[in-house]
Amino acid sequence: MAKELNYDLIKQTAEGYRKDMTKFLRAMISHPSESAEEGEVIACIKAEMERLGFDEVTVDGLGNVIGYVGDGDKIIALDGHTDTVGIGNRDNWTHDPYEGYEDDEVIYGRGGSDQEGGVCSAVYAAKMMKDLDLIPEGYKVMVVGSVQEEDCDGMCWQYIVNKDFGGPEAARDKIAFVISTEPTDGGVYRGHRGRMEIRVDVRGVSCHGSAPERGDNAIYKMADIIADVRALNNNGCTESTAIKGLAKMLDPKYNPDHYEDARFLGRGTCTVSQVYFTSPSRCAVADSCAISIDRRMTAGETYESCLEEVRNLPAVKKYGDDVKVSMYMYDRPSWTGEVYETEAYFPTWINKESAPHVKALVDAHKALFGDKRIGCAPSMDKREGRPLCDKWTFSTNCVAIQGRYGIPCVGFGPGAESQAHAPNEITYKDDLVTCAALYTAALNLYDGTGASDEDATEFRASLTDNDIK
Known part of the structure; x- marks a missing residue:
């Protein structure tokens, strides 16, 4: 299914959207969106998807915004959560957390790294794939702006799997893999605690x-x-x-x-x-x-x-x-009023480095940017010397997607874990561009022919016997 890729064109196209992505991310940041209060930012994302010509845009019962490009039978998904933590002590912020500012390198404000920046890059990657005729054959691309992750990691995807897709078997049958756009500080992440x-x-x-x-x-x-x-x-x-x-x-x-x-x-x-x-x-x-x-x-x-x-x-x-x-x-109600009760248990997961979906991202990175993490001036010292393929310290929606349901996951997202939940949060403009380019290439390098859960999974923690539907 893979097409011959013009990597220079992919990078140039992503660079061409730098200003648009900056404007979009600053718009998202301007809408305070703590867990269960995401309505305004969901409306902002939905409007941007529609403006960019997504083929279908919906908001489900829990309040997740889901956009599609392409018409294939199988799905590759890009997930980013839209909710943020609060700002804590306002005196610890040097600028307004929601108005923020930008300079040549960074965008300032609550949610830039954790993790509305990832939503931004995912939306524009889907736009790029449509512009460049790079939607992988037989697939459609699903971009999810999910809710309540900060409160209950993965509950949003429990709803998507069980309510929107009708259950785990149907979801596994449709979704080839999911890229989490949580911040990875320039690395490709294949698991976490x-x-x-x-x-x-x-x-x-x-x-x-x-x-x-x-x-x-x-x-x-x-x-x-x-x-x-x-x-x-x-x-x-x-x-x-x-x-x-x-x-x-x-x-x-x-x-x-x-x-x-x-x-x-x-x-x-x-x-x-x-x-x-x-x-x-x-x-x-x-x-x-x-x-x-x-x-x-x-x-x-x-x-x-x-x-x-x-x-x-x-x-x-x-x-x-x-x-x-x-x-x-x-059992906290979402911004729509919907309640999805679940246990506060979030399973451990690890992928094999050789898993097809992990390999697709690593190969895309090597083709576009080389075999080492690339950085931005404020973060470079924290990226040098770290392996390209690594893991998160914190937890993500992948605890449900792969940990609970066995749908393969992998991570690559703009920003840095160290910015998450911190005052004076920033993310990096270069990262927005890098991620949009890598998502576009990686989806076209993926070869899941004959792949199985055993090919992907190194470790998944056991589940409880609670029948969470």
């Missing part, structure tokens, strides 16, 4: 604060548990260590089947991210306390093993039936 959100609840008994010995302080109990959670993250794994740290999964002794994959992805982590309590008053002993734990999972770890690790912490066992360890569920 999974994550889950764990809740620990502790019961106590309240009493008057003047005689605390009459009660049972839930905050004191939780303090012991928090110390153990910290040890679980920080400790080593020698035989004498009472709480063996998560670094143990890098050791073949503790993770014989997947330690090499774990070394590629990096060790798992855990941290207490939120604390809650109840008490009759400020003059009383607290009668309950709860914490949230952000748990990043490497290869070889499962949702069951992560829950059991917390349940087996010395302080948790010490307080027995007064402690409950559970996994969060997510």
Whole structure:
């Protein structure tokens, strides 16, 4: 199916859209779009797709905007989430986070790197493919501006797979692979750690604060548990260590089947991210306390093993039936009012470097730009020396697309992970151009003839038995 590609023409065409992409990204940034509040930016993207002549543009029930070019039976998709985190302390920003500014090299504002820049490059890549008659034969290109990723990674694609396509089998049959346009700092990314959100609840008994010995302080109990959670993250794994740290999964002794994959992805982590309590008053002993734990999972770890690790912490066992360890569920309404309830569990995944969809991006990069990461002046020092084919530190919608449903994924996107969620966020104009060119070439280099899930997947974490539809 591959056409003879004029790589210079692809680069020139992408460069020709630099000003248009800059204008489009700044327009997206101007619309505040925290999770479940993306309506304005979705309308902005929909209008741009229609203006550029997409063959079909729709907004689904959850509020994802989906545009198509081409008329083939199979689909190659480009995904970028449209929601952003908040701005945090406004005093940490030197300029308005939503008005921002641009200079010759960067675009400033919340969402530029994470990750409306990726949506921008994807939209213009589809336009380029149509302009240059480079829509791969037998395929149509699907560009997704997805919602609520910051709140619940991949839930948007659970909706797309189960509601828009009618289920995982139908989606796998139609979609050859998906490129995530999350920021990759100039690299092609073939996997990342999974994550889950764990809740620990502790019961106590309240009493008057003047005689605390009459009660049972839930905050004191939780303090012991928090110390153990910290040890679980920080400790080593020698035989004498009472709480063996998560670094143990890098050791073949503790993770014989997947330690090499774990070394590629990096060790798992855990941290207490939120604390809650109840008490009759400020003059009383607290009668309950709860914490949230952000748990990043490497290869070889499962949702069951992560829950059991917390349940087996010395302080948790010490307080027995007064402690409950559970996994969060997510049911926040989208900006359309639609609710898609799912578990707060996001499976780990890795592709083989030889997988056809990964190879297509690597080959496109080598043909267009060479075999090393290319950079922009502000970010070059962070890109030099890093392998071209690598992995994300954070989590993406691929936890559902490939981790849950086995639809092959690969990542290449404008911007840098270090800009995500940070004040004074920027992205790089050169990256917008680079990504649009690479998407155009890569889709035309893809050869999925005879490819199977086994050809692509190095590791996928197990799923729960919850029947999430």
